[in-house]
Amino acid sequence: MAEKMYAGKSVSVTDEGYLTDPTQWTREVAIAIAKEEGIELTDKHFAVLEYIREKTLKGEALTIRSIGKSGIVDTKDFYQLFPGAPLKKASRIAGIPKPTSCV
Amino acid sequence: MEAKNHPIKKVMIICAKANIEDVYAALVMANGAVMEGIEAKVFFTFFGLDAITKNRMKKLHTATVGNPGLRMPGGLPFPTILGMLPGVEAGVSAMMKKQMERLDIPPVDEFLELITAGGGEIYACKLAVEMFGLKKEDFSEHVKDIITIGQFYELAAGEGTQIIFV
Numbered sequence: 227m228a229e230k231m232y233a234g235k236s237v238s239v240t241d242e243g244y245l246t247d248p249t250q251w252t253r254e255v256a257i258a259i260a261k262e263e264g265i266e267l268t269d270k271h272f273a274v275l276e277y278i279r280e281k282t283l284k285g286e287a288l289t290i291r292s293i294g295k296s297g298i299v300d301t302k303d304f305y306q307l308f309p310g311a312p313l314k315k316a317s318r319i320a321g322i323p324k325p326t327s328c329v
Numbered sequence: 330m331e332a333k334n335h336p337i338k339k340v341m342i343i344c345a346k347a348n349i350e351d352v353y354a355a356l357v358m359a360n361g362a363v364m365e366g367i368e369a370k371v372f373f374t375f376f377g378l379d380a381i382t383k384n385r386m387k388k389l390h391t392a393t394v395g396n397p398g399l400r401m402p403g404g405l406p407f408p409t410i411l412g413m414l415p416g417v418e419a420g421v422s423a424m425m426k427k428q429m430e431r432l433d434i435p436p437v438d439e440f441l442e443l444i445t446a447g448g449g450e451i452y453a454c455k456l457a458v459e460m461f462g463l464k465k466e467d468f469s470e471h472v473k474d475i476i477t478i479g480q481f482y483e484l485a486a487g488e489g490t491q492i493i494f495v
């Protein structure tokens with residue numbers, strides 16, 4: 227675990243860069259983490275981030291399938307918004323733990 | 330030589346069987362790769378073609394005869410003689426699919442859609458297609474092409490590729 231500065235705010239992160247305390251998350255922190263991932267956040271990104279934060283904080287497990295059925299994005303758009311490894315990247319930017327889902 | 334310095338960049342998965350567990354092994358591996366940002370291509374051959382054939386993909390079964398791993402719901406071994414009875418294999422298969430749905434594992438057609446939405450590619454083996462007398466239109470819309478094993482190897486080219494046979 228380590229402390230990291232994002233947008234002038236110190237947050238604690240795991241070795242892989244995931245926030246350990248979701249309450250430390252702000253939109254500015256998200257924008258800064260996204261920049262590290264090479265992503266410029268849009269409203270569409272934030273809609274997804276807020277959706278997965280809400281689900282996770284409620285204790286629901288996230289899958290790409292459930293996000294694709296959320297009505298916010300379809301699977302294809304989700305891959306385009308967070309290219310490469312969407313579930314991991316979106317989780318990191320949303321300030322929630324690294325996903326453990328296999329699907 | 331640390332593993333981290335040589336990440337897997339591409340997986341080429343060959344699925345030659347039609348039972349639920351083998352088809353899903355291939356699909357979970359392909360989808361898992363795509364989720365991690367790893368290129369994935371799946372080549373269906375022989376009985377594996379059932380998984381991408383429109384009128385068969387929803388009716389995949391698991392074997393209730395000759396399947397020593399199969400258990401009764403309570404955990405007791407599944408008697409082979411029971412598995413021979415009409416309807417038992419369909420019932421067991423339906424139960425398996427229900428369990429998977431509970432874990433958010435989609436049906437085959439939707440799984441193919443997930444994989445291709447993430448950039449994964451699905452292929453049918455030309456030799457097997459000819460052997461079973463199938464045509465392009467018999468296959469799911471998610472099947473990119475019917476290709477030879479030689480073309481499959483061409484697609485496998487590059488550093489960090491793994492070929493996996495299911």
